[in-house]
Amino acid sequence: MLSPAEGTPQAPTRVLVIDDEPQIVRALVINLKARRYEVDAAHDGATALRLAAARHPDVIVLDLGLPDMDGVEVIKGLRGWTRVPILVLSARHSSDEKVEALDAGADDYVTKPFGMDELLARLRAAVRRAEPAGGGEDEVLVETDGFTVDLAAKKVNRAGKDVRLTPTEWHLLEVLVRNTGRLVSQKQLLQEVWGPSYGTETNYLRVYMAQLRRKLEADPSHPKHFVTEPGMGYRFER
Amino acid sequence: MLSPAEGTPQAPTRVLVIDDEPQIVRALVINLKARRYEVDAAHDGATALRLAAARHPDVIVLDLGLPDMDGVEVIKGLRGWTRVPILVLSARHSSDEKVEALDAGADDYVTKPFGMDELLARLRAAVRRAEPAGGGEDEVLVETDGFTVDLAAKKVNRAGKDVRLTPTEWHLLEVLVRNTGRLVSQKQLLQEVWGPSYGTETNYLRVYMAQLRRKLEADPSHPKHFVTEPGMGYRFER
């Protein structure tokens, strides 16, 4: 996995690196930028807290040995207002230090010297689990003057009351609404709703389009939203 | 009456330990139980996947060296349907192994021999960040005209009295309530409640929906809150 984002084009992941050793910062910045991360760097705790507030990074890499304040204090300062993942770097191998940092709110603890591959993998893991849970399941609402379709909840509302749709009716409606304004061919409708082996049974469409219109159109015999394109297909118009 | 926002009695954290070395399992189980964790243990990958589906642990400790299958496969098997934190144990120090496990979906990677204090701290960190984000933003109390569901306390109250639900009944209710207003497909319900290998046993749903309605609906034969969408799934309406 090279890029931090996968699938839909996404804003680049922003990383805040906090370390007072210039060579480590340089190595991190170079590696991160090469992987399309956006990187900010701070050399002391005060700057780090300020930058974190100003830039809202998606993940923080924090060296515990800072010149101006204790690393654990930095963690606590961050945890006072944000749940951004914090990956701690430290030269100390002591178990007590690790426990203290983790219990203060750190998400991971890597001891120096560290392997860059491992650090990057841990960083990916931290970012990944911070991502929102739902797989892009936003509330998708499509409204017309007569009714409202909620694609996520699979609900249709008309005049304040929920309309009951059968599975096939809903499926057909969904395909049409997902292509609002576009013509959908009869073959495509049949294949999406009834399966790939269908394509000529246009009578199915006639029956079910009639059901949809009867349930949703103000005047079913003069449809405004479920438009027939003779010989070609159907179109949903908002 | 306890306020739901603060001081709600919390269910104990459930841990699933997966390791084929008995002495390590014993050490972990003893230490975890002493700290009021609820612990399940598995000695191989197949058992682990089954237990994870059946018990829905809050965090998983996984040894990569299992007798029956590759540890990474176990991770992938879990990640197919759950985001439960996975803490990997391994005797291998190789960077490649760590990267592979982390990119497969593990949350942390600890090499053996490990310090118990550190492991427990990492476990706490994993559990902590898996907790729901908003302090009071998440709705834990869902009220209807007939009953009240407390998702945090895992309790249902009807007419001033607590309703007794079996584990399966509660689980089903929880999934439905967490998706209030949205249609939940039969497959999704089966997989979330009974495990990823289920998906067609709709008779389970019929039986348990009937139980829920009998216990919670004012008129079980004419449900207002647990609505059937024939051929598609069920929906909880407040």
Add this chain to the structure above:
DNA sequence: GGCGCCTTTGACGCAACCCTGACGCGGCGA
């Protein structure tokens, strides 16, 4: 070892859905 609760499984009646065929209508081309 026995008991009770929970889960799983099977059988049955009933309602709803899906498919099918028939018919009428309008548009288009011959």
Add this chain to the structure above:
DNA sequence: TCGCCGCGTCAGGGTTGCGTCAAAGGCGCC
């Protein structure tokens, strides 16, 4: 003008899916 094709409408019948009940299997607890 006539005939054909595509579309809309309606009603019937086979099939599926759901609710309900009851009983058997599993498991932990006493």
